[in-house]
Amino acid sequence: MKKRKLLFNVLLLACILTFAKTNVSAHQKKVPSGYTGIYNIDDLAGIENNPSGKYILMGDIDMTEVTKKGGEYDNGNGWTPISEFTGVLDGNGYQITGMNIYKPDSWGWAGLIAHMDDAIVRNLGMKNVAIDVSASEVGGIAGFVDGSESLIENCYVSGKIQNTNEYEYGSYTGGIAGKIVKNSYWSTVKNCFNTADITVKEVTENGYQVTGITTCSREGGEISNNYSVGKIQAVNGSCYAITRGALLGCKIENNFYLKGSARQSEEVWGVKPLTSIQMKRKQYFTKFDFNNTWEIDSYCKYPYPQLKNNRYIRIKSLVLQSQPKKRTYKQGENLSFEGAALKIVYDDGYQTTVVPTSSMVVSYNKNKIGVQKVRLRHGDKEVSFDVEVKLNAKNTKLKKVTVLKKKKVKIQFNAVKGMKGYQIQFSKKRNFKGAKIVTTSSTSVKIAKLQAKKKYFFRVRTYVKYNNKNIYSGWSNVKSVKIKK
Template identity: 30%
Template sequence: MKNIFLTIFTLGIIFQIYTQEVIPPSAGDGTTGNPYHIANLENLYWIVANPENWDKHYIQTADINAAETIDWFSGKGWEPIGIHNYKYFTGSFNGQLHYIDSLFLNCDNDISWRDHFGLFGSVSGAVLLNINLTSVNITSGYSDSDKNVGALSGSCIDSEIRNCSSTGIIIDSNFENSYSGGLIGRTVSSTIENCYSTCSLKYIYNFSFYESKKGGLIGNVYDSDISNCYSAGKILADSPGGLIGYGTGVINNSFWDIETSGVSTSAGGEGKTTDEMRDINTFLNEGWDFDTVWAINNINNYGYPFLKGQTFPPLPIIATYDAHSTSLSTAEVIVQVVSTGDSDIYEHGICWNLTGVPTITDSKTEDGPVTVIGNFISEMTDIYSGTVYYIRSYAYNSAGLSYGNELVFTTDSYPAVAPSGTGTELEPYVIESLSNLKWMSDNRSSWDKYFWQTGNINAYDTKYWNGGTGWKSIGDDLNQFTGVYDGQGYVIENLYINNTDESYQGLFGIVNEADLKNIYITLADINGLGNVGALAGFCANSNVYNCYSTGNIEGKYYAGGLIGENSSYLETCRSGVNVKGSIIGGLVGYNRGVVSQSYSRGNVTGDDVENNMTGGLVGWNISEINNCFSASNVDDAGSGGLVGFNGAGSIIRNSFCYGAVSGRQSGGLVGFLEYKNSSENCFWDVETSGLDSSATGTGLTSAQMKTLSTYTDAGWNFEDIWAMDGVTNNGYPFLAWMSTTGIEENNNLQPAEFALFQNYPNPFNPVTTIKFSIPKDQNVKLSVYNS
């Protein structure tokens, strides 16, 4: 039946409305000779809901699954029996070693009159016997008075506690005077005998001017007798006690595990290793009774002693014990199997997410069967650095699925290391590692300084940064990069960005009145909203020299292989990037500046929208393109082999393209233009492009495109700007600086292995071309000997 109760105490107005289902015990009258029979969770909660019966006597007659308490009272869970200084529990409760499993209590940030937490809040003159609590999950919050927390009871005064146990986790976030223990928070003039706890204990706050004591079994002991007890849970707190946090009393024949707790001192008891704690002789030597009271085996209770006759849930009892990063994308989690349940575990592992209470439908591991208790390691993979994860262990046996406690774990962040140098022109910052590069990204005050890159940088780990969005671009709309970065020809490879909600994505986001030179970005993988490029999202009023990119770029608009939007002077640059999106180009998406002596390769693929401004070199051009070429393959409606759309006032001079062009209403050189005659001496290959028409330019056969006089007759400069040798660039003209560097990149094909080809011409004087292929980006040294 459903009951609603209103409780008012004369010492203050305290209202409590009980809306959970309560069922009176089916037997007993609460006397010592005929105690109430507690057979289920509804009976147990009947005790809570009837404080007038807190002086009565109870026996538990069956195992109780309390897992549903996690959903009670809007997530606050269980209401303790007994209220400190108002109405104590003064009766008796004999659990008869039946378990109460998965009791949940969360009063975090709840400023209320309740300040003692556990199955019982506070007991006085009570007798608690044979109570077996498994997999408790208790979190206590702030209180403006003393707070005591324990799985069994927050505090015990003049009481008798025998043959009781607890497993699970207790988190105490109170920063006033507080005492917490795995079994009991605080005892006063009480007797505790033959009890244990393996609860993990975590204390969040610590202020030295408050007295806050934590103990594996009891937080604070005052004038009490403790005998034949132990604790073995992990304790995370400042200056805790392995068994007893603080106090005075008589403590005999009692122990704690110094290894699992991580604590070497205690206000009482004797510390032992895990092996010693799982050895029956440790306890027999101190007179423990293993005939009628205690038992030990390698199946239950993690191999520690347990109470003879104690029942365990049919499901496995497991704990999510600890986690630590092993790299920026992996972590190890220790899973503790406390009990296999009533059959062997046939599958176990961990599950995790970013929001809380993970289940096996989230990311998980599958680590196979378990036939014995103990600690097992499970590995999280493909996780993000510097990110908060919620983790739970899980296990299956023939009875079903069970979960361990939730562990909140923050992965390691990639270190930002300040570079050497002062950032001046004479003493620039030296960027030699990804950690230096991250420092540069994190420190906006440095964005007007000078930088030199002095080594190749592998940025693969950026894939796991910032919750999976990757690299944070240098320079934004509030703080633009206005300095100088000289890559000195070193490589930054595997740069990763996946942030489709934000624009200005690239190694640099927005640069203005800056110098970028000799920067090589390879195998980039960048996906953004708009203004997306491997080098920069938007480059304004700057100079960009000898920069290079390969990889994949995607943006909704203004996406380019090197720069998304350009209003700067761009010279001797190239791109082998595959670009996708709208208003896109193999080198520059939207050009409002000058692009000179540069080229593009790779595939440029639009989203098939009419007049989409997709070009092999530039998507939308409203300024100048001089002495450039494109070998990019272009596919989009209204695309162009070199430029997608040539706007008013723009000009293209002495440039050509020979990549394949496909899509409705496309042009061999230019897809669309606003005014005629916006190109001078420009050509496209009608055979390789597959198109014999263009908005501007002259279409030629492949043979004509590979004939020197085609270009010299048009007035092209083959002394300083262009060169042609019949081999380089597939026989088409190439830029003279390409032979000056001695390197030409061909990104249309991915070689399977290293190969060195015959030079041409041979013999030679003074210039020859040597072709080679490598299967991936790497440093290459080519030596030429005079024989």
């Protein structure tokens, strides 16, 4: 008995959670304990004073005007990279836009951060970067990454990166980072993507590497679950769509790039080209986590995977322009979106109106009786509407109609658990016109006073009580018999 009760509770919970999804906001609203909030470019530049601290962005930062030549933060090379970062920087799903870095002379490392050492950067979008330098290691997030366990995850870079290779020992240029190296443990770049166009011109003969994500060096490092669609160009040096490093002992897995976007200097294990059509289909991104980390927004103008909590093209607003026609449901019935119209407005200015789908449903309990709010989510925006779920009477099956003496019949049908009772309908006409009804709580009933030598048709339905009203099921199968004398 206990086992049956446990099984029932498990099944009930499964039904309740049929349309339940975790409500995860794209941005944390409050600064977590132990972190310092970054609200503007002054706060961002201030990381230089305490590079081992923990930081979290609390809004977008636009560097476009202040870091260009002659801008407020131009010290002769545009944005001055954070030199030695050993802390944590959580982008919190926000974007840093328009970072300008320019430098005609040879120098060391270039990026938002020059050097990451045992540091973590996550959930950060670097949009419309403009980097034009001559440096040894160049990347949108960081130039050089090493340390015991440095990590860059859930980040993206867009814009243009150019490196003129005048550095004495050659150079490394990547969309996310210039180079990552092993030092005791592994440095890692995962769940990132690059849309930036990257160009490297060779001036010296010391060699260089240009990659869509980063270069893995010194027999250690992980580059996994990344992709690149930016145009990667090199004049004479080594060119790779994602990375080089398979021969150096790096862990390179599940990385993809847009076919034709880069000239591969050599084949790299764990890196695969996809056509533009394949890039829009999640089944081609092997082992990408589309439940928790990635999503493809088929309504957005950017057709490739985006990070769920760090979107490249974000949703500005979500408006339910018209509600579904059907607002009342029987218990256990799935939602219908016929007649509904959902307007989606993106932050790039594009907008479209679509019919909602079941994949947008955050909460709907089809087994909960009464009025409830159906919540729809797309990106980090939600809308809702009310529906009513009514108790559902379940159908029964008419098993047997037996003709008895004295113009009687015996009717037998299946019992249905939880029903208030049953209605038996019988008529001399197949369409049940002028039919009579017998109400009962039994599943075996005798009906008398029928006309001899007449053919009768029988069917049954169940009913339940809800708000002092009877809720009826559909009719059962039909059986017919001829009455004896």
